[in-house]
Amino acid sequence: xxxxxxxxxxxxxxxxxxxxxxxLVFLGRSNxxxxxxxxxxxxxxxxxxxxxxxxxxxxxKNHRMTIEFPMGEPTxxxxxxVVHYICNWFDLExxxxxxxxxxxxxxxxxxxxxxxxxxxxxxxxxxxxxxxWAIMGQQINLSFAYTLxxxxxxxxxxxxxxxxxxxxxxxxFEAIALLEVDALRKLQFTTRKAEYVIGTARAIATGKxxxxxxxxxxxxxxxxxxxxxxxxxxxxxHYVMMKCLLTQSAFPMTDVGLHLALKAQLGxxxxxxxxxxxxxxxxxxxxxxxxxxxxxxxxxx
DNA sequence: GTCCAGGATACTG
DNA sequence: CAGTATCATGGA
Numbered sequence: 452x453x454x455x456x457x458x459x460x461x462x463x464x465x466x467x468x469x470x471x472x473x474x475l476v477f478l479g480r481s482n483x484x485x486x487x488x489x490x491x492x493x494x495x496x497x498x499x500x501x502x503x504x505x506x507x508x509x510x511x512k513n514h515r516m517t518i519e520f521p522m523g524e525p526t527x528x529x530x531x532x533v534v535h536y537i538c539n540w541f542d543l544e545x546x547x548x549x550x551x552x553x554x555x556x557x558x559x560x561x562x563x564x565x566x567x568x569x570x571x572x573x574x575x576x577x578x579x580x581x582x583x584w585a586i587m588g589q590q591i592n593l594s595f596a597y598t599l600x601x602x603x604x605x606x607x608x609x610x611x612x613x614x615x616x617x618x619x620x621x622x623x624f625e626a627i628a629l630l631e632v633d634a635l636r637k638l639q640f641t642t643r644k645a646e647y648v649i650g651t652a653r654a655i656a657t658g659k660x661x662x663x664x665x666x667x668x669x670x671x672x673x674x675x676x677x678x679x680x681x682x683x684x685x686x687x688x689h690y691v692m693m694k695c696l697l698t699q700s701a702f703p704m705t706d707v708g709l710h711l712a713l714k715a716q717l718g719x720x721x722x723x724x725x726x727x728x729x730x731x732x733x734x735x736x737x738x739x740x741x742x743x744x745x746x747x748x749x750x751x752x
Numbered sequence: 753g754t755c756c757a758g759g760a761t762a763c764t765g
Numbered sequence: 766c767a768g769t770a771t772c773a774t775g776g777a
Contacts (some may be wrong), residue, residue, distance in 0.1 A: 585758080592757035595775050641772050643760075684760045708758045747758085 452544060454534050459524045460640040463516040470546040470569025471511040472530060473748075477668050480751045483597035485619050486605050497618035500532045503554075506610055506618060509531065521613065524607070539576045542697055550738045554745075557649050557734050559716055570589055572744045578662040579624040581695035585687045586647045587640075593708075602638040604647075609621060627652035647682025654680055662695065670700050693740040702739035704728050712746035 465471070472492075479489050488495040494509040508519040518533060519675060523609040525533070538544055554560035575581040587603070588596040607622035607630075635645035654660040660680065665673050673696060679690035685705065692701035703709065710722040713731070717723070723731075735742040 585761095588757095589759040590757070590772080591759095592772085592775065594757090595773095596758075598775085639774070643772060654753085682760070686759055691759075703758075706758050707756090711758095 453536060456527065456530060459520060461518040461530055462536065463518070463537060463543070465516055465690075466543055466546070467516070469541075469543070469567050469571060471516060472569075472731075473567050473570040474541060474573055476751060477748055481593070483594070483601055485601050486621060488616070488618070494574050495521075495616075495618065497620055498533070498536060499609075499620055500529050500536070501611070503529065504609075504620075505529060505533065506611070506613065507537075509537070514585050517552045525538065536576060540574055542571045542574055545571070545697070545699075547741070550741045553735065553738055554635050557742075558684060559713065559731055560735070560742055560745060562751055563716075567745055570745065570748055572693065572697065572740060574697060576695065577621060577650065578660075578665070578691070579694050581691045582651050582683070582697045583627075585694075586651065586682055586688045589644070589687065599638065599640060599644075603635075603640075606634075606638060611644050620633070624652040624655040627660075628656040631752055643682070650681050665696055670698050674697060693743065698740060700737055702732065702735075702743060704732065706743070708747055708750060709743055712749050716746070716749060 455462045460637075475489060475492065475494065478484075478487060478494060486496070492510065494507075496507045496509065498505050503525070504522070505520065505524045505525055508521055510517045510519070516537070518537065535745075551564055554564045572723065575584065583603075584585050584596075584600060587599045593597075604619050604621060607626055613748040619705060630649055631653075632642060632645040635643060635648060640648065651660075660676070665676060668676065670692065673692050674685070674688045677683050677691060678685065683691075686703045689701045689703040690706075692698040693703065704725065713719070713728065714722045732739060732742070
């Protein structure tokens with residue numbers, strides 16, 4: 452990844468297919484989001500690196516991604532980690548030419564790659580966040596899922612106040628591993644969701660599960676390990692593979708959002724069934740995660 | 753009031 | 766095994 456340290460500013464040279472504006476559309480899809488903020492085409496995000504809170508102000512200028520540090524210039528080591536984080540978050544190191552080539556010949560994806568040209572998967576680099584956010588989203592509408600997440604973050608996350616704005620960090624697995632079900636029931640988690648979230652935190656806390664461990668496995672084994680955890684089914688496993696492990700072939704094919712997007716794109720009266728979806732997806736082989744992400748994007752016009 | 757949301761699990765025949 | 770009840774709440 453090519454980047455330049457300009458002191459109080461970092462510039463990242465973006466990959467060929469990249470649109471910061473498109474990525475912002477996806478990031479701005481919910482006004483209930485508490486983990487980042489968008490103002491005047493600038494993205495604000497609080498991260499913790501080497502035990503230090505760092506506020507990032509991410510923008511776009513002269514064909515470069517720019518990172519500024521409103522809380523002051525960090526050390527070079529931290530800057531390096533910041534660049535690594537941004538690459539992970541925006542999936543900057545992936546060569547998308549294969550996806551665009553396949554999609555240009557695909558009846559479903561064809562129009563999407565033109566409309567959303569340069570969109571990349573916006574990931575969730577933290578495994579605990581990816582897993583538990585997915586669990587919160589099971590079976591309920593996204594709006595309520597965001598309500599749950601907001602309560603979860605504001606009860607158990609760390610925050611910092613800067614010039615009247617509050618920025619939050621997602622709760623750590625260490626903190627959540629110590630909770631009992633009651634603590635989350637109070638936030639209107641179902642008993643099961645509370646158990647799943649705490650169980651996941653404990654699985655990570657005991658070292659049974661880690662991003663490092665998963666990232667070294669192929670897609671099939673990743674799914675196997677994830678599904679082994681209580682509360683993680685195929686949908687959640689593939690969601691996490693897609694958003695955290697950046698597995699190209701991850702494919703949450705039972706996802707309701709995917710079904711609704713396909714229904715709209717194809718002008719169907721009812722949602723497509725799994726056989727129809729598998730048939731369409733056979734053409735996406737190796738790029739299922741990007742196909743899914745572009746379809747999700749089509750839901751946020 | 754009814755139905756469905758970015759599902760997973762335990763139970764039943 | 767495949768089908769079914771259950772979870773719990775909000776929004777259309």
